[in-house]
Amino acid sequence: MKVGMIGLGAMGEGMAINLAEAGFLAGVYNRTFSKAEKFRKEFGVDVFNSPSELAASVDVVLICVSADEDVLEIVTRISGSIKPGSVVVDMSTVSSKTAEQAASLLAKKQVDFLDAPVSGGVEGAKNGTLAMMVGGNQQALEKIKPVLEAISSRIMYMGATGSGQGTKAVNQIMAAGINQAVTEALAFAEAQSLPLEKVIEVISGGAASNWFLEHRGQTMTQGTFAPGFKLALHHKDLKICQTMAKQNDSAIPLAEQTIENYAQLMKKGFGDEDISALYRLKHP
Ligand code: NAP
Numbered sequence: 349m350k351v352g353m354i355g356l357g358a359m360g361e362g363m364a365i366n367l368a369e370a371g372f373l374a375g376v377y378n379r380t381f382s383k384a385e386k387f388r389k390e391f392g393v394d395v396f397n398s399p400s401e402l403a404a405s406v407d408v409v410l411i412c413v414s415a416d417e418d419v420l421e422i423v424t425r426i427s428g429s430i431k432p433g434s435v436v437v438d439m440s441t442v443s444s445k446t447a448e449q450a451a452s453l454l455a456k457k458q459v460d461f462l463d464a465p466v467s468g469g470v471e472g473a474k475n476g477t478l479a480m481m482v483g484g485n486q487q488a489l490e491k492i493k494p495v496l497e498a499i500s501s502r503i504m505y506m507g508a509t510g511s512g513q514g515t516k517a518v519n520q521i522m523a524a525g526i527n528q529a530v531t532e533a534l535a536f537a538e539a540q541s542l543p544l545e546k547v548i549e550v551i552s553g554g555a556a557s558n559w560f561l562e563h564r565g566q567t568m569t570q571g572t573f574a575p576g577f578k579l580a581l582h583h584k585d586l587k588i589c590q591t592m593a594k595q596n597d598s599a600i601p602l603a604e605q606t607i608e609n610y611a612q613l614m615k616k617g618f619g620d621e622d623i624s625a626l627y628r629l630k631h632p
Pocket of ligand 1: 355356357358359360378379380383412413414415417418419421422439440441442466467468469470576577578581582585
């Protein structure tokens with residue numbers, strides 16, 4: 349199975365390296381060409397000048413780009429050249445509606461589309477330990493599972509097209525609440541002049557332990573907010589959740605507050621910082 353990867357950002361780069369090391373990666377495309385070049389040099393894979401050239405020469409196309417419009421642009425660009433029987437897997441975080449649009453465009457070309465967003469951060473992408481939630485044709489998933497196992501240590505089939513993204517929306521609402529709780533609690537610890545390193549270490553061994561505290565606690569309290577997960581991207585995800593919550597009559601007040609907080613930070617020019625930059629707003 350020849351695999352091509354489109355999008356070599358913070359997440360895509362780690363995924364592509366794992367695919368190359370597992371022997372699956374045949375080629376890559378990245379909008380900014382320089383990021384793709386290293387794959388030719390280090391792994392001897394093809395570097396394509398366009399998504400459509402990549403799609404014409406592989407069996408499985410993996411996508412990890414930023415937002416809804418980017419996914420639809422890429423899917424439109426590959427739809428003219430992709431071979432029937434291919435499988436397209438989108439690992440970006442976008443809306444279920446976008447997944448449905450992409451799937452219906454590709455179905456006309458006899459191509460299966462799986463929405464397969466991931467969770468686990470850049471560390472998970474680098475280590476091949478992402479959690480992946482998949483919507484679409486289950487047989488297509490089974491066919492390409494060995495490829496996805498190079499990226500992910502937990503692959504869960506969720507149901508029809510869009511249900512992967514629906515599950516990721518659940519994850520993003522939870523991540524917003526955890527971000528609020530961790531940044532607020534650590535600012536409270538700082539206000540008490542407690543030794544923050546020890547606070548993080550001991551709490552990480554108890555009932556309030558969580559991934560975000562363990563991976564971002566030390567850096568945020570040292571005032572370092574290198575991504576990670578850009579807060580502008582989480583803002584984009586939470587806006588998707590907000591639309592879905594309105595449709596479902598669900599209340600998501602923590603996510604609503606986080607949208608406002610991120611908008612404030614983006615206005616101040618912090619949109620490319622990690623989501624832990626929420627810590628900036630927790631000081632009096
Ligand atoms: P990122 O570092 O900003 O990378 C975005 C990638 O998408 C870059 O390769 C970019 O190309 C490419 N891209 C964007 N728009 C494009 C377009 N219209 N056409 C072609 N390429 C385009 O973002 P990331 O952190 O890797 O996130 C990627 C996706 O994964 C997002 O949907 C995000 O929500 C999701 N995600 C992120 C994390 C995380 O912790 N970072 C975790 C789980 C899921 P250039 O290099 O040219 O800019």
